[in-house]
Each structure stands twice: as structure tokens, then as C-alpha cells.
Amino acid sequence: MYIIENANILKDKQLTTCSLFITNEQIKMVQKCTSHDRLMRMNLDPYIMTPTYVLLSSAIPYKGSFKGLKSYLTEHFLLKGCTTIFTYVKLSYEKELSDKINEMKTALISSPIDFTIGIKIPPKLITPSFMRSCKKYKIPAIFVDLSELDELERIPWGWIREAMFPFNSPLIPIISLPQKKEARMVLSKWKDIMIKEKIPSLYEVMEENDPLPISIQNKLGLYPQKGSLMTGTELSYNLYLKDREIRKVDEGSLFHYHSNRLVVTVHKGKVIRSGDKVLFSPGSGEYVKVRTPSYFSL
Structure with a gap:
């Protein structure tokens, strides 16, 4: 297990800073703060984090x-x-x-x-x-x-x-x-x-x-299996460089107008894009089986 700390997660135009506990490329727990000093940590304070x-x-x-x-x-x-x-x-x-x-x-x-x-x-x-x-x-x-x-x-x-x-x-x-x-x-x-x-x-x-x-x-029927950063979901996320210009921005604007600030993409715990370099791993994608559309109560 390791901790992603100071994760500035963008959701519904709001940035929420929290820590993610990661085990086997899955999010096991999301907390506001941590005191588990023995665990390895990754500090994401310089970034804005979004689900992929x-x-x-x-x-x-x-x-x-x-x-x-x-x-x-x-x-x-x-x-x-x-x-x-x-x-x-x-x-x-x-x-x-x-x-x-x-x-x-x-x-x-x-x-x-x-x-x-x-x-x-x-x-x-x-x-x-x-x-x-x-x-x-x-x-x-x-x-x-x-x-x-x-x-x-x-x-x-x-x-x-x-x-x-x-x-x-x-x-x-x-x-x-x-x-x-x-x-x-x-x-x-x-x-x-x-x-x-x-x-x-x-x-x-x-x-x-x-x-x-x-x-x-x-x-x-894709959510929260995809497109989310919550307890029990896969570790798939994007990191954008943070600055004043994009502190108050919605997800759509980030995607369309700040793509130059996207520096890292992680898919199921593996980095598949770093800077301008893309790791194209043929066959690592999976067919997503939908269990029941609209089964998650929003």
C-alpha cells in the first residue's frame, strides 16, 4: 500500500484536497488527511487531478x-x-x-x-x-x-x-x-x-x-466503474499542472482549453502518458462489460 497525498481532485467545478490509499492499483480509501507515517507517499500538490x-x-x-x-x-x-x-x-x-x-x-x-x-x-x-x-x-x-x-x-x-x-x-x-x-x-x-x-x-x-x-x-452503466476517483474504483487519473488560471475551472474547460497542461495519464495504476510521450501497449485494453445501466444512484 502507498498514499497519494495532497491530491487536488476536480469535481463539479470544485477542488477537493485529500489523500488516496492505493493497494493493487485500486483506491482502497479516500481521506481528508493521513497519519500513516510508515507508508510510502506520493505528493501531488503541484497538480490538479481528474478521473480519466x-x-x-x-x-x-x-x-x-x-x-x-x-x-x-x-x-x-x-x-x-x-x-x-x-x-x-x-x-x-x-x-x-x-x-x-x-x-x-x-x-x-x-x-x-x-x-x-x-x-x-x-x-x-x-x-x-x-x-x-x-x-x-x-x-x-x-x-x-x-x-x-x-x-x-x-x-x-x-x-x-x-x-x-x-x-x-x-x-x-x-x-x-x-x-x-x-x-x-x-x-x-x-x-x-x-x-x-x-x-x-x-x-x-x-x-x-x-x-x-x-x-x-x-x-x-459505466459509472462509477469508469470516470471516478472513489473508494473501490480503479486507479485511473490525469494530472494537470496547477496555477491560478485553472484553479476555478470545470472539467470540460480543462479538457478543451488546457490540454497543454496535461502532463500525466495513469490507467489502472500504470503511466501511459508522461509529458508528450505515450506508452502504447497493444492489447492492454479490455472490453468493459456493463452490469446494469443506471444502477448507481446519483
């Missing part, structure tokens, strides 16, 4: 060369302090589910960071039998292409809700309409239906390559 990020990306070049995949993962994830990828595969037919998920899993077997996989479907695939298949394979999220919005009116939502229970993978809207006004109308209609029918869902489009907030990570 979870990012959504639908553009992973998983069918290309390893060199291209390595370059993409390094640039879009490792150098940004992300250690969990959330992606999805596109389906046109129900029978494609298993094959497409396994194809993506196989392609990402060389990933140095963890990943989880959802699916993207047209509304016509929202059927009780398909929802039961998603529950069987523990699909963490179902993205729905809303270019065919009229089909939503014909879906037997009561049966869908029963078929989803108790795993309840959230339905997430995807809108590819060019007109903002039309897109807003579609989202409004989607939200009305989801609330009326009491369907587990998100009411807004998820932003790609942007750290997923805790509320969405929880909906997906």
Missing part, C-alpha cells in the same frame, strides 16, 4: 491497418487523457447484432485502453424480440437514427418497455438533419414520446469526442 475521460467516437478506423488505428487512438484518446472509448456499430437487420459486435471487439483487441460498444439502428428495429437480444448481449446503449421519425408512432412501446426490463439499455437519439429548426422539432417529439411511454433514454444528442458527464456515464 470516457469519450464517444463513431469514427474509429477499426477496419484499416494497425498503424492507422494506433495513430488514431493515440491522437484522439491517449493524448487527451481518455482511457475508455465508447463507440457503436451500425445495424440494418436484427440478425447482424452478434456478428457486428464481435467484429468490433476483435478489431479493438489491440487497443491499449478500455472500450465498450453500443449499436445504431433505424426505428424499424425497435421490436420486442430485438430488445430482448440487446438485453441478452448486454448492449449498453442503443442509438436510434431519427431520420424516420414517423415510425416511432407505430412502435408498441408498452411491449418494448417490458422487453427491455430489467437491463434497460437507454435509447439515444441521433439526428442527421441539416436544418437546426427541424432537428429541434424532432428532438422535442422524441422527448415527448420517451417521457410519455416511460422508456429509458436520453433526450439530447450525445456529443462526440467530448468527455461524457457523470450523469450519462451512469445511464450507460
Whole structure:
């Protein structure tokens, strides 16, 4: 066991200074102060500490060369302090589910960071039998292409809700309409239906390559397994150089506007980025199995 002391952890725009007790690359205890003089210590006072990020990306070049995949993962994830990828595969037919998920899993077997996989479907695939298949394979999220919005009116939502229970993978809207006004109308209609029918869902489009907030990570069943620094979780964190400029900053601003101050990324207790150097360890990433979406009470 060792202690990470004077850790300035950023959460909800607030810095909290505490000590983390580490055993076997896991956080065993979080305390405000310590008096365990015999334990080895690591002082992080010069830094701001955050959990590593979870990012959504639908553009992973998983069918290309390893060199291209390595370059993409390094640039879009490792150098940004992300250690969990959330992606999805596109389906046109129900029978494609298993094959497409396994194809993506196989392609990402060389990933140095963890990943989880959802699916993207047209509304016509929202059927009780398909929802039961998603529950069987523990699909963490179902993205729905809303270019065919009229089909939503014909879906037997009561049966869908029963078929989803108790795993309840959230339905997430995807809108590819060019007109903002039309897109807003579609989202409004989607939200009305989801609330009326009491369907587990998100009411807004998820932003790609942007750290997923805790509320969405929880909906997906990733939190607190990922994206957190609390007792019992893995030791995965980022360190940013601290100064007055970023003492009062939120997590999103830190990610987008202060990336030049990110100096260390640790994934499950191992340093995978130090300064501008990235340790790309093929195959050290794992497929994240979601136990139950929204199981953690926020």
C-alpha cells in the first residue's frame, strides 16, 4: 500500500484536497488527511487531478491497418487523457447484432485502453424480440437514427418497455438533419414520446469526442466503474499542472482549453502518458462489460 497525498481532485467545478490509499492499483480509501507515517507517499500538490475521460467516437478506423488505428487512438484518446472509448456499430437487420459486435471487439483487441460498444439502428428495429437480444448481449446503449421519425408512432412501446426490463439499455437519439429548426422539432417529439411511454433514454444528442458527464456515464452503466476517483474504483487519473488560471475551472474547460497542461495519464495504476510521450501497449485494453445501466444512484 502507498498514499497519494495532497491530491487536488476536480469535481463539479470544485477542488477537493485529500489523500488516496492505493493497494493493487485500486483506491482502497479516500481521506481528508493521513497519519500513516510508515507508508510510502506520493505528493501531488503541484497538480490538479481528474478521473480519466470516457469519450464517444463513431469514427474509429477499426477496419484499416494497425498503424492507422494506433495513430488514431493515440491522437484522439491517449493524448487527451481518455482511457475508455465508447463507440457503436451500425445495424440494418436484427440478425447482424452478434456478428457486428464481435467484429468490433476483435478489431479493438489491440487497443491499449478500455472500450465498450453500443449499436445504431433505424426505428424499424425497435421490436420486442430485438430488445430482448440487446438485453441478452448486454448492449449498453442503443442509438436510434431519427431520420424516420414517423415510425416511432407505430412502435408498441408498452411491449418494448417490458422487453427491455430489467437491463434497460437507454435509447439515444441521433439526428442527421441539416436544418437546426427541424432537428429541434424532432428532438422535442422524441422527448415527448420517451417521457410519455416511460422508456429509458436520453433526450439530447450525445456529443462526440467530448468527455461524457457523470450523469450519462451512469445511464450507460459505466459509472462509477469508469470516470471516478472513489473508494473501490480503479486507479485511473490525469494530472494537470496547477496555477491560478485553472484553479476555478470545470472539467470540460480543462479538457478543451488546457490540454497543454496535461502532463500525466495513469490507467489502472500504470503511466501511459508522461509529458508528450505515450506508452502504447497493444492489447492492454479490455472490453468493459456493463452490469446494469443506471444502477448507481446519483
